[in-house]
Amino acid sequence: MARPPVLPSSDANWGLAELIDLEAQLFADRSRSERELVARDAAIGSALRPEGRARNALLAGWVSAMRKGPDTPLPGSLVANAWGQARWVLSAVLFLIGMGAAAAVLRFTGDHPINVLVVLGVFVLAQLATLALTLLFFGVSAWAPGLFESLPLVVLARAAVRSLWRRFGAALRGRSTEGLGWIWGRRSLYAEVERNLLFALLQLGAVAFNLGVVSSFLIAVAFSDLAFGWGSTLSIGAEQLHQLCTTLSAPWASWFDEATVSAELVRLTQYSRLEGSYLQAARGTGRALSMYGQWWRFLVASIVAYGLLPRAVLLVASKVTLKRRFAQLPPETPEVERLLMRLTAPVLHTVHGEDPGNTSPLGEGFDAVAEPPERFDQSTALCARWRDAVFEPAALAVFLRQRHGLEIEGELGSAGGHDYNADQLLLTRLESHQLPVFLVAEPWGYPDRSFQRFIAEVRAHGARRLVNVVLTEGGSPEDASIWRGYLSEMADPYLALDRVRMSTEARAN
Numbered sequence: 304m305a306r307p308p309v310l311p312s313s314d315a316n317w318g319l320a321e322l323i324d325l326e327a328q329l330f331a332d333r334s335r336s337e338r339e340l341v342a343r344d345a346a347i348g349s350a351l352r353p354e355g356r357a358r359n360a361l362l363a364g365w366v367s368a369m370r371k372g373p374d375t376p377l378p379g380s381l382v383a384n385a386w387g388q389a390r391w392v393l394s395a396v397l398f399l400i401g402m403g404a405a406a407a408v409l410r411f412t413g414d415h416p417i418n419v420l421v422v423l424g425v426f427v428l429a430q431l432a433t434l435a436l437t438l439l440f441f442g443v444s445a446w447a448p449g450l451f452e453s454l455p456l457v458v459l460a461r462a463a464v465r466s467l468w469r470r471f472g473a474a475l476r477g478r479s480t481e482g483l484g485w486i487w488g489r490r491s492l493y494a495e496v497e498r499n500l501l502f503a504l505l506q507l508g509a510v511a512f513n514l515g516v517v518s519s520f521l522i523a524v525a526f527s528d529l530a531f532g533w534g535s536t537l538s539i540g541a542e543q544l545h546q547l548c549t550t551l552s553a554p555w556a557s558w559f560d561e562a563t564v565s566a567e568l569v570r571l572t573q574y575s576r577l578e579g580s581y582l583q584a585a586r587g588t589g590r591a592l593s594m595y596g597q598w599w600r601f602l603v604a605s606i607v608a609y610g611l612l613p614r615a616v617l618l619v620a621s622k623v624t625l626k627r628r629f630a631q632l633p634p635e636t637p638e639v640e641r642l643l644m645r646l647t648a649p650v651l652h653t654v655h656g657e658d659p660g661n662t663s664p665l666g667e668g669f670d671a672v673a674e675p676p677e678r679f680d681q682s683t684a685l686c687a688r689w690r691d692a693v694f695e696p697a698a699l700a701v702f703l704r705q706r707h708g709l710e711i712e713g714e715l716g717s718a719g720g721h722d723y724n725a726d727q728l729l730l731t732r733l734e735s736h737q738l739p740v741f742l743v744a745e746p747w748g749y750p751d752r753s754f755q756r757f758i759a760e761v762r763a764h765g766a767r768r769l770v771n772v773v774l775t776e777g778g779s780p781e782d783a784s785i786w787r788g789y790l791s792e793m794a795d796p797y798l799a800l801d802r803v804r805m806s807t808e809a810r811a812n
Contacts, residue, residue: 317359317629319386319500322493324366324379329638338779341645341747348646358721361646362633390504394511401515409523416532416574420539422602426516427551430509430610441502492634499628503621506614513611517603524599531598532574532581545569551605562604568597640691643721644748665788672790675771675799677707681738684709687716687729689744689754694775697809699743702773706803712738718757730760739769743805746778750789758795766797773801 332340344365351364370377408425409417523529533544548564549556556563571594574581633639684707686699696715703709716729733740740761744750761770772790774783790800 317363317632318383319629320379320383321363321366322379322496322629322632323382324370324377325362325633325639327377327379328366328369329642337747337777338782344642344645351646358643359630359632361643362639365642365646386500390507393504393508397508398511398515398518401512402519403515405516405519406523409520409529416530416572418574419531419533419572419598419602420535420544423547423551423605426602427605427609430513430606433509434613437502437505441498492636493632496625496628496632499621499625503618503625506618506621509614510611510618513606513614516606517611520599520603520606524603529596529599531596531602532572533569534574541566541570541573548601551609552601554608555604559604562600564598564601568594572598637691637693641693644690647721665785665792667788669791669794672787672793673796673799674802675707675739675769679707679709679739679769682708682710683712684739684741685713685716685729685732685736686711686741686743687718688720689742689772690719690748691717692743692745692748692775694743694805694807695809698806699741699773701809702805703741706801709739709741712736718742719753726757726760730764733761733764733768737765737768739771741771741773743773743775744786746774746782746786746804749782749785754789755793758793758798762795769797769799770795771799771801773805775807776804777807 347365347368348361350368351361366377366379370379404425408422545564545566548569552563572581684703686703688694696711699715700711703711713732716732717725718729719726758770761768772786774786787800790798
């Protein structure tokens with residue numbers, strides 16, 4: 304496979320397009336050999352200079368390199384652009400719906416005034432109830448995923464993603480169905496991102512709706528002489544309505560007195576549709592006209608305060624939360640950890656590179672690395688993964704029991720990975736006994752200076768402690784040859800390499 308152009312990338316923000324491209328490339332890499340992946344990613348990692356770079360920045364650089372490669376184009380930009388267009392379409396539709404709803408409620412022909420209770424009920428109280436239900440639903444869905452799964456908007460969004468994936472399937476060499484299954488199986492890894500995306504989408508739609516309502520309201524006020532009144536079949540008195548209006552206007556009453564409602568305004572604008580007139584008419588024609596139109600400032604302020612502003616605040620908060628979620632991605636899955644290991648592992652060759660005149664194979668001129676004894680004096684051994692090698696602990700237990708008659712001492716440790724504390728924890732356990740150590744490594748996870756440092760630290764806790772390296776299945780004969788040559792040149796008589804490969808899965812006898 305031709306190597307993609309490898310250029311150092313800036314620490315770009317991790318986003319939806321990068322996340323989708325990462326998963327798409329991990330899926331495509333399943334059909335490639337490990338040797339091919341190691342050669343490709345080691346070169347990319349060398350160009351990116353991973354020292355000191357954040358984990359997600361390093362992966363974003365890798366995704367950037369994959370996008371510039373000659374292989375099949377990645378679908379991240381397509382899905383991200385489609386998502387952006389869907390947001391704009393939804394905003395435009397809900398803006399028009401808001402304008403239409405306000406125009407319908409504010410329709411004034413002169414026969415009857417606009418009912419203030421209808422405006423408050425539709426655009427204030429109903430929105431407050433919807434806001435409370437939205438917060439409750441998304442709060443509960445964080446602990447009850449099944450509730451979130453049944454949301455119609457979630458079903459529609461996933462249907463749109465499946466449609467986009469099938470559309471992109473031709474470029475993925477006919478593997479769209481399998482790729483969709485891969486994504487569907489990993490959707491639980493990004494459940495919080497999915498919830499935040501949809502939550503932000505709902506807030507954006509609600510902001511657009513309220514902007515449409517306010518726009519329609521201001522247009523109606525500017526180009527029409529509206530008259531407001533209130534009346535209800537229920538036993539609602541002027542004092543009760545005034546108390547409600549006073550409560551609603553409390554946030555702005557001290558600095559925007561024009562948008563408050565007086566007790567006199569409430570009393571004089573009570574209207575009876577049966578009689579077709581206000582119950583108490585204001586004295587003077589000029590005063591009546593101004594009195595019946597004074598409600599609009601209070602109504603617009605209420606819509607802005609209880610409809611538009613809360614949604615705008617939640618929209619900003621959802622974007623901040625979503626950015627924080629993306630900053631924590633991608634998750635620590637085995638595929639991602641193997642990719643990081645390939646990016647940060649040094650490039651090793653089967654010949655010496657320091658001296659151009661020395662082309663002898665690794666290990667030549669040194670005694671061959673020893674093989675561990677079939678049986679040990681101890682009954683247990685301290686065991687650890689080397690650089691997050693992927694295998695089942697039960698498989699190691701079977702291997703040790705059948706080949707060396709040993710059991711695993713305590714918990715399986717970890718060494719050589721990104722977490723140096725794990726190495727220290729393992730070394731601390733060496734202080735209490737002289738048990739042999741078994742390091743399980745993948746054939747392509749070649750030893751390097753960190754391996755030398757780890758062995759040196761083990762020796763500080765016991766110069767004659769047996770350290771045995773066990774390679775998992777897979778890789779090539781050349782991989783095992785590199786391990787043998789490297790360990791031979793360490794010239795450590797108590798360091799051994801098992802000639803038998805270990806299965807990564809526990810198999811029944």
